Amino acid sequence: MCRLPRIPAILAALMLLLVRTAAEEPAAATAAAEPTKLIADLRTNVPRSFSSGTWQGKVSSTATGCVVLGAKGADGKGALGQDLEQLVDLSEVKYVEVALGTGPKNEVPSVTVAFDAIDGIQYTASLRVDQLVPGQPVWLRVRLTDFKLNNWKGDKTGRTIDWKKISKWYLQGDWQTEKPCHLMFIGLRTRH
Numbered sequence: 001m002c003r004l005p006r007i008p009a010i011l012a013a014l015m016l017l018l019v020r021t022a023a024e025e026p027a028a029a030t031a032a033a034e035p036t037k038l039i040a041d042l043r044t045n046v047p048r049s050f051s052s053g054t055w056q057g058k059v060s061s062t063a064t065g066c067v068v069l070g071a072k073g074a075d076g077k078g079a080l081g082q083d084l085e086q087l088v089d090l091s092e093v094k095y096v097e098v099a100l101g102t103g104p105k106n107e108v109p110s111v112t113v114a115f116d117a118i119d120g121i122q123y124t125a126s127l128r129v130d131q132l133v134p135g136q137p138v139w140l141r142v143r144l145t146d147f148k149l150n151n152w153k154g155d156k157t158g159r160t161i162d163w164k165k166i167s168k169w170y171l172q173g174d175w176q177t178e179k180p181c182h183l184m185f186i187g188l189r190t191r192h
Contacts, residue, residue, distance in 0.1 A: 036097070039088065039169060040188040042066045046082050053078035055173070055181070065137075065187075068173075069103070070180035076108045077178060080185065081170035087118060091163040093144050095191040098171065101137030102129055103182030111183065113142060114150060114170040115161070123147040123161045124172075129183070137186055 040046055042065045051059045055078025060067045068074050090096075096113055109130040116122045125142040132138060149159065169188060173181050
């Protein structure tokens with residue numbers, strides 16, 4: 001039989017303290033880091049929300065999200081969004097994620113996520129939706145670094161957005177098409 005030397009009580013107590021501290025650190029770090037933060041839950045009434053273009057008057061709120069149905073004119077040239085009550089800081093965000101689904105009548109190939117800063121500069125990023133299985137919503141992710149200046153106003157100056165002062169978000173169709181739109185938007189969040 002092999003005999004191990006006795007560990008002094010003080011060393012055992014220190015080891016136990018180190019083990020406890022190590023076990024508690026990830027929980028504290030996780031709580032502080034907030035891996036995701038919800039910007040909008042579209043299964044509820046979103047204050048200060050709006051729709052525009054061909055989506056105006058064609059967005060229906062349901063318990064599962066906002067549905068855009070193109071049976072009566074809604075196509076890719078539309079948007080829905082929200083004027084935020086307080087400025088949102090996205091400067092430390094790595095990804096923006098959109099929970100959405102397509103319906104069987106959807107022919108719009110992509111959607112655009114857009115953010116406006118308080119000074120009116122808008123950055124956008126596109127997400128492909130034409131390969132999604134209708135009726136099976138998913139979270140789609142885009143890197144914040146993939147957002148680019150939207151120069152639809154003729155702004156080609158290369159101005160950059162102030163990610164610390166976001167005042168508005170949009171979910172838009174593909175403005176290059178007039179094909180029918182059948183989408184359900186469920187949520188918009190950030191991921192660190």
